[in-house]
Amino acid sequence: MAISTPRSIGISGRGNAGRRALGQFAIIQGNYNIDPKVIEEALCHHPEVVLAAAVGKPDAIKRELPVAYVELQLGSEVDPATLLDHCRNTVPERAACPIAIEIIDKMPQTAVGKISSPHCADTVSGGWRSRWSPPPSRIISYLP
Numbered sequence: 001m002a003i004s005t006p007r008s009i010g011i012s013g014r015g016n017a018g019r020r021a022l023g024q025f026a027i028i029q030g031n032y033n034i035d036p037k038v039i040e041e042a043l044c045h046h047p048e049v050v051l052a053a054a055v056g057k058p059d060a061i062k063r064e065l066p067v068a069y070v071e072l073q074l075g076s077e078v079d080p081a082t083l084l085d086h087c088r089n090t091v092p093e094r095a096a097c098p099i100a101i102e103i104i105d106k107m108p109q110t111a112v113g114k115i116s117s118p119h120c121a122d123t124v125s126g127g128w129r130s131r132w133s134p135p136p137s138r139i140i141s142y143l144p
C-alpha cells in the first residue's frame with residue numbers, strides 16, 4: 001500500500017483529488033525527494049521576484065542540494081540573503097530550503113516561453129552533466 005504525503009496529493013482542474021508525480025525535475029537529497037515547485041512558489045510570493053527556478057546541485061554526500069535562480073523586477077535591489085530568509089520562513093519543508101540563491105538578469109526560457117530548468121541545472125553543475133546522468137558520486141571508472 002502506497003502512502004501519500006500532502007505534497008504528493010493535488011487537485012485537478014475539475015476539483016478531483018489525486019496523486020501527482022514529482023516529475024523528472026525532482027531534487028533528490030539523500031533519500032528525500034524535493035518538489036522544485038515548493039521552492040519556486042515560495043520565492044515567487046516575494047514582491048520583488050518575477051520568476052524563479054529551483055534545481056539540484058550535485059553533491060558527493062547527499063546526491064543533490066537545492067539551489068534557486070531568481071529573476072527580479074527591473075530596478076530591484078534585493079540581495080540573496082534576504083531571499084534566503086524569506087525561503088526559511090515560507091518553505092514548509094526544512095530540507096527544501098535552498099542552500100544558495102543566485103540572482104540572474106534574464107531567466108533562460110524555451111521557445112514557447114517556459115522556464116528552462118535543464119539549462120539552469122547545467123549551469124549549476126558546470127555544464128558537463130545533463131539531468132539524466134548519474135551524480136558525480138555514482139560515476140565509476142573501470143579503467144586503471
